[in-house]
Amino acid sequence: MHIAEGFLPAGHAAAWTVAAAPFVVHGARAVVKEVRENPDSTLLLGAAGAFTFVLSAIKLPSVTGSSSHPTGTGPGAVLFRPPVMALLGTVVLLFQALLLAHGGLTTLGANAFAFAVVGPWAGYGAYRLARGAGAGLLPAVFAAVALADLATYVTTSVQLALAFPDAESGVAGALLKFLGVFALTQIPLAIGEGLLGVLLFRALTTNARPELERLGILAPAPTPTGGSA
Template sequence: MHIPDNYLSPASCAVLAVAAAPVIVLSVKKVKVQLKENKELAPMLGIAASLSFLLMMFNVPVPGGTTAHAVGGTLLAILIGPYAASLALTVALLLQAFLFGDGGILALGANIFNMAIVMPFVGYAIYSLFRKHHQETLGVIVGSYLSINAAAFLAGVELGLQPLIASEAGQPLYNPYGLSITVPAMLGAHLLVAGWVEAFFTVVIYRFVKQVAPAELYTPSTVNTTSFVKKIRWVLLALIVLSPLGLLANGTAFGEWSAEELGSLLHGKVPTGIKNGFSFEALFSDYTIPGTKIAIGYILSAVTAVLIFYIISKIIRSMNGEKTSHA
């Protein structure tokens, strides 16, 4: 679901970035208020970003020879609230793009809008509706399943509109596939496979938290603490160790092909905007570490990301250290 650079026109990237910006700004303001009430939210932000990052490393095969992955948007919203979840997902997406080359730099606005805004807010709204009727677990399943499919649908629409809005002499400049292909491809992969993977991870971790620290689940009227942070670190460790399983899925996710891969699909007819577009070489592209085996590089990439999120959370906590915690 990570849209690469040059698959969306610059205008599309700008529009989606402008659409995402107010929500992120509002999320920052909301989280600042929460941090004033409870500085212990800071490590929770680091845990949340780590959870999402690690879940996105587990690629699974989908029909058509491509792959997909979970995101954890609804899970994070259930744990720390939709606004904090939106920020944690945004940080995870920024790190993926700049350090690991997963998702485009220019397309960050689109990826943030789809995965860091639509997913946590849609998923949490559905979960809250079911919770009001005392059907929390069902709300977790339905919310997580529908939220990732909502994000996939939007990604399919964004990609599929490109031949209509950005072409030259009748030839697409960016993503070459229209809505009749992109929407079914994105929705098919997520309705059939990725949505259930998302629901599985969400329910498993939700039940774990519900068992070890039920008071940690977010509600608008309570202030969360972090009594289960040490316990959930074991979940992170397990995900890190198991992360190379994500390498077992062969194929590139739909719409995330390199120019060379797309050229092989189109018999060399790569759209000009993709062939000659913006290029950014990430330090650890595709989660590989130079001089190491692929599996080891994958684990080291996971460890690196978690450490970065930990450092960021420590900085945020220290910046709010003078505030009084009510936890």
């Protein structure tokens, strides 16, 4: 998800920037609306952004010789819906490019599309499908967080394959190679991130239940009724 500065051809970098821009603009409006209508959610929004920044900044060596990162976008997508994460995720990538040399400015659009757009939408889709199928909150959160992580790296693999097709097998052959380098080795990390998401939401259900009820994550607790004497 952190394609390095200058790594993509200029045309590809520009195209991915154009593709990501509408989602980021929509996300900015969604954040402004959320803060304006629910000022109390500001703290949780900040926590979602900080969680994404810290988790996605962790750099782990990969058995393929590359490196892997958790993404951290799944919890925010479940809490505030994917449009909000389009902005938060892009801001996270911008600061990581400037402060940590993870990714870059020319590749910000491509990284944002994979990390802040596709990942959150895939995770949120998994969450909604799981809940609609009758799954409890925590299994649905696990599916959301794990798939948001994995979908990000699958998208990055597609972006790289389009930019650097194999000389003999073209884009399809390059995609298989990039998936083997990035997405396949990401599976255990996605599972671990899913479990971390479950722990996070267990803590939230204990310490921030009113906020989860307001966001529609949990049903309101039944009001106790007093019996007659």
